[in-house]
Amino acid sequence: MQKSLTKTLVFQLQPDESGQQLLADAFLEARRVYNETIRRAKNGEDWDEIRQDLESDADLVNNTAQLVVQKSLEAMENYYEYDDYNQPSHTKDGAYPLRSNYEEGYNLFLEDDCIRYRASTKPYNTVKGTLSGSPDSLEQLRHAIQSDAWRVGTAEAMRRNKNYELHINITHTKAKVREKEESRTVVGADINEDCVALAALHEEDIIDSVVIDYPEIKGKRHRYFTMRKRTQNVGKSSFDRMFERKEERFVHDRLHKVSRQVVEWVSRFEKPVIVFEDLKGMRDSIDYGTRMNCRLHSLPFRKLREFITYKAAFQGIPSDKINPKYTSQACSLTDCEHTTRVNRNKKRFKCVECGRQDHADRNAAINIAKKGLGKLNRNVPALKTLPNVRKMRRQASGCVNQPTVTHGTARSHHADGIVGVSD
Template identity: 85%
Template sequence: MQKSLTKTLVFQLQPDESGQQLLDDAFLEARRVYNETIRRAKNGDRWDKIRKDLESDADLVNNTTQLVVQKSLEAMENYYEYDDYNQPSHTTDSAYPLRSNYEEGYNLFLEDDCIRYRISAKPYNPVKGTLCGSPDALEQLRHAIQSDAWRVGTAEAMRRNEKYELHINITHTEADIQDKEDLRMVVGVDINEDCVALAALHEDDIVDSVVIDFPEIKEERHRYFTMRKRMQNNGKSSFDRAFEQQEERFVHDQLHKVSRQVVEWVSQFEKPVIVFEDLKEMRNSIDYGTRMNRRLHSLPFRKLREFITYKAAFQGVPSDKINPEYTSQACSLTECEQTTRANRNKKRFKCVDCGRQDHADRNAAINIAKKGLATLDRNVPALKTLPNVRKLRRQASGCVTQPTVTHDTARGHHADGVAGVSE
C-alpha cells in the first residue's frame, strides 16, 4: 500500500545583523501570539474567535500567525485529551518559533551550487540568505523541490544555542508500505522509562529478542526536574523555561538515536510488522499516586513511538497497536500464561505458577507480539522455551556478553551456573 511519509531536515541560517534583528523581533511576537492564544483558550473563548482576532492583531504575516495559533490550540487539545494533564502555560518567556507554509511564509530558490531562502519574518520585511547544512540534507531538499513524488511543506525558523535554524518538513506522497495482511513476522515493542524491549515472533516460533537500554534519558529528566523544582522554591521561575528547553532538546536527540537503533534491529527480518501497546489505553490505566503519575504521564512514550513508526515506514515496515491489558503480568509461555501482578517485581519477572524467570520488559514484548499475531488472524505459536535475553547498552561497546535471563527453559547456557535475572 502507499502512504504519505514526512521527515524533517535541519539547516543553519546565517542572516546579516538586520536579518537577525528581524527574526528576533518576530520570535517575540510569535511568543506573544502563543501566550495570548493559550490565555484566551483557558478563559473559555471560542477558538474560531481567537483565530480571527489574532490574525488581524498580530504583527506577523497571516500564514505565520495562523500556524502559531493552530499549534497553541493543538497543545490545549492535547491537554484536554489526556484528562487535564500538563496544562500549557500562557506565560512562556522564551522566543517562540516562526511556523510558515512553503511559498506562503517562506520560499526556496535553487542555484547551481546552493539553495537560497526567503523568510517573511514580518510583513514586507523578508530575511534572505543561503541554507547551510549537511550535503545529504541539502541533496534531499533539492530533490524534494524538483521531484513530483515529494512535497515541501511547513517549516519552523528558530533560535537555538545562539544559532538560527530552519527546520523544513518534506513529504513523500507515494511511499510503499508493506500490507499488514500479507505479513507473518510480528515485532512486539514494549516502551519503558529506561529501555525498550523487542521480541520478533513468527507463526512457527519466537525468532529473537533484545532489550535496548537508555537510562540516560530517565537520569537527565530527573536531574532537570530537580533543578527546576529548586529554582521554583527559591522564586527563580524565569529560568524554568530555559531548563525545560534544554531538557526537550536532550530527550529529542536521544529518542532519535534510540528509534534508529530499534528500526535497524527490526529491519534484519523479512517483511516484519511492528506492534505497540495502545498508548491512550495505557495512560488511562495509570494511577499510582501523584509522584509516580507525574513520572509516567510525562515520559515520552508517544514521541518514541512516533519516531519508530515513521522511521520504519521509510523502510517499508508498517506498524500496528494492541490493547495493553495484562501484557506485563502474564507469563508468556503457552503452557502456563498465569496472569497476576505478583509475577512482576521491577525488572524481574518470576511466574508464581511455573517458576520461570525472565526480564519483565522482554516478557511483555513477547505478549505484545502474541496479541499482534492474533489481531492479524495469524497462528500464534506454542512457546515452550525462550531464547536468552540480549541487552544492548547504547553507551557501551556492543552487546552484554552474558544473558540476563538464565533459566533451564531458556536456550543456551547459564551464566556462571546461576539461574535468574539480574536487576
C-alpha cells in the first residue's frame, strides 16, 4: 500500500530587527483572522462565505490567509467531530502562527554550507535569513529538497520563548506500508496516563509483552496543573499561559521518546500490526468530578497514538483500531474471560472467577490484541498461561528493562525473572 508519510523539522529563523517587526505584525493579523473566522462560524454563518470574505479582506499574502482560515475551520470541524468538546475560542490572544506553502508563501535556497529562507509576511514584505537547527534536521531538509522521493510542504512560522521558528513539513511520497491483512503478529497497545502496555500475539500463542512506564509525564502534568490553578486564583493569566506552553513542550518531547521506544519494540516481530482502542466518544463515559474530568479529558492519548502510528508507518508497520468495550474488565485467559468491573483495582487485575492476577494494563493489551486478531479473521490462540510482566522505564542512563516484583501471578515458559505484578 502506498502511503504518504510526513515529518516536521524545526528551525530557528533569527531575523533582523526589521524582520522581527514584520513577523510580529503578521502574527497579529493572523490572530485577527483566526478569531473572526471562529466567531462567525459559531454564529452559524456559511463557511464558504467566511472563506471568501476573510481571505480577500486579510492583510496577509493570499496563500497565508487561505491557510489561516482553513486551520480555523478545521478547529471547528474537530470540535463537532470529537463530541463537542473543547470549543475553539474566538478571543485568542498572543501571536498566531503563519502557515504557508513551499514556493508560494516561503522558499528555500541551498548553499554550500547553509540553507537560506525567504518568507512572505504581508503583501510585498518578505523576511530573509539563514535557517539554523540541529545537523540532522538540516541534512534531512537538504535531502528532501534534492530528492524526488521527498516533497517539501507546508511550513508554520511562530514565536516561542522569544525565538522565531519555522516548522517545515517534509513528506516521503513513496513509502510503503504493509497491508494489515498481511500481518503475522498483532500487537495490542493499551495507552494510559502513566504507561503504555504492549502484548504481541499470533495465532498460536502470545509471543511477548511489556509495560513501558513514563511516570514523569503524569508527575509533571500534575505539577503544572497545580501551578496554573494557583496563578488563576491570583489573576496572573500570563503565567498560566506560560506554564501551559511549558507543559505542552515537555509532554510533546517525552511522547516522542516513548513512541520511538514502542516502535523499536514492535519492530522485533514478524510482520506486525499495532492495534489501538478506538477512544472516540470516550469523554461521554467519563464523569469522575470536575478535577478528575479535567485531568483525564486532557490526557494525550490521541497524540501518543499518532506519534506511534506515523513512526511505525516509516518502518512499514500498519495500525488498526478496535472497539474498547470491556478490554480492561475481562480476564484475558481463554478458558475464563470472566468480565466484571471488580476484576480491576487500579494497576492490579485479579479475576474474581479464576483468581489469576496480572498487571491491569498488560491484561488489557492482551485483550486488545485478541480483538485485533478477530478483526483480521484470524484464530485467537488458546491462552492458558501468560509470560511474567516486564517493565521498561526511561531513566537518566537510558531504558531500564526489568521484571516487576511482589504478588504472585501466572507462570509459563516465558518466565525469566522474578514472578509478580506491581501495585
